Amino acid sequence: MKMVALTLKRPSGNLTKITKETLQDLLWVHARAGDKLEHIYVRAGPEKIDLVFFLALTNSTTASIAANGIFRRALSSSPALCGWHADFAGL
Template sequence: MARATLVAGGEAPQPDLDSGIITDILWTTAHPGEGLEHIHARTAAGRVDVTFFHRAESPSAALAAAGSICRRALTSSPALRGWQITPSPDGRR
């Protein structure tokens, strides 16, 4: 399991998105080798808290896969233009 928080920047054209839309976007950017099994997203104004459930060899592998999925979604989805990943407590994105 890994968690990520996405936040809408001031230039985000869609600062409030439905959790179903977010999970669909994230699923479309996941690669089969990342072992993703389930995504849960909880939305609030300008913020989405995402929990990823993976078949991963280690917690660090799950975190790396979640980060990769989020970065691909942020760069490929027009709906997420202007959004970003907030840093985790350990400073990684």
């Protein structure tokens, strides 16, 4: 099991709010079987959202690539995430 931490930062001037439940749903919808996603932890604040992906993978690089792919797919298909960007820190 690998964990990948990610912080989403709200773009300046963007007042769009997204709930942690909606974000979790968006991420689960965009996870693929090969991503081996087991769980997503979400902590939402006014200017940022902290995520931790728990993936049933043994390689840190592969886990980071999988988490990044899940986020990028969600970002590209969800207007609620327009302009948000992510900072990754593999654990």
